[in-house]
Amino acid sequence: MPGGDAELLTVSDVREFFREALATALEQQHLQVRDHTEHYVVNLLAMFARTEALFEPGADGLKWKPLAVLLAEAIESEDDERRFRTLQRLGDVALFVSGFLANGFPRRLVDIDYHIAMGGRAYGALAKSAPRGPRRVLATVFAELEDKFQPLVDALNDISESAASRSQRDVLRLYDLWRKTGSRRAHRLLTRLGIQPLAFGTAAH
Numbered sequence: 001m002p003g004g005d006a007e008l009l010t011v012s013d014v015r016e017f018f019r020e021a022l023a024t025a026l027e028q029q030h031l032q033v034r035d036h037t038e039h040y041v042v043n044l045l046a047m048f049a050r051t052e053a054l055f056e057p058g059a060d061g062l063k064w065k066p067l068a069v070l071l072a073e074a075i076e077s078e079d080d081e082r083r084f085r086t087l088q089r090l091g092d093v094a095l096f097v098s099g100f101l102a103n104g105f106p107r108r109l110v111d112i113d114y115h116i117a118m119g120g121r122a123y124g125a126l127a128k129s130a131p132r133g134p135r136r137v138l139a140t141v142f143a144e145l146e147d148k149f150q151p152l153v154d155a156l157n158d159i160s161e162s163a164a165s166r167s168q169r170d171v172l173r174l175y176d177l178w179r180k181t182g183s184r185r186a187h188r189l190l191t192r193l194g195i196q197p198l199a200f201g202t203a204a205h
Contacts, residue, residue, distance in 0.1 A: 018045040018159075025155040029185065033152070036137055037144045041095075041152065045159075048096045067094060067118045074122075084129060087122045091145065094119025099156020112153075113180040120149040154185035 019042045026033065033041075047053050055062035067090055074086040094115045127143035130136070145152065178186035 014049050015042055015046045018042045018049075021159045022155065025158040028158055029151055029155045031148065031151045031155060033144055033148060034140065037141045040141050040145070044092050044096060045156075048092075048100075054093065054096070067115065071118065071122070080129075084126065087126050087129075091119045091122035091126065091142070094122065095145070095149065095152065095156070098153045100160045111180065112177060116149055116153060116181055120146045123149065150181055150183060153181075154183055157183075157185055 019038075022038060022042055022045070026038070052062055054064070056065050057063075070086055070090040070093070074083045074090065077083040077086060098112055098115045098119065123142045124146040127139050127146060130139040130142070174186045174190050177183050178190060
């Protein structure tokens with residue numbers, strides 16, 4: 001590598017980084033999750049640390065597969081294992097994108113609230129489809145991921161957030177995020193910036 005002294009992080013190093021970062025973020029969010037759930041999220045983050053993992057191979061190379069397409073494939077699949085894996089992929093992608101790429105969403109109808117809703121429902125379906133057998137532990141993980149999807153998104157936002165200063169556009173994005181999802185993190189950040197968030201239909205006094 002250029003520079004001679006630089007080294008690529010190993011997979012274990014990446015996981016350790018995310019393990020420590022997630023533990024700190026969960027503490028900041030006053031959020032508790034089971035050990036298995038925390039381990040699942042750490043592995044998810046380590047996997048998507050490779051950008052190509054977000055895309056799927058196609059005839060013309062790697063392509064982004066929309067959540068709606070994944071959902072349709074899961075519904076139409078007659079193979080239980082394939083349906084399970086497709087729903088898991090949907091939930092995982094939705095959680096990562098909502099937590100790490102939320103600031104890249106344009107202000108449009110299909111937005112972060114859509115990803116949060118889709119991801120939560122996918123995990124909920126997985127929790128119900130794997131109540132017994134070797135996937136019993138996974139069922140409890142998926143159930144918790146469904147129940148705490150939005151707070152976990154906030155925790156991942158904390159990990160991805162590196163810049164303290166925000167532009168006017170960033171502030172509007174924070175407000176839009178809070179209005180659509182009720183994110184406690186977005187509310188807290190707006191308050192720190194001297195902005196008292198008000199939902200539509202309310203008025204300041």
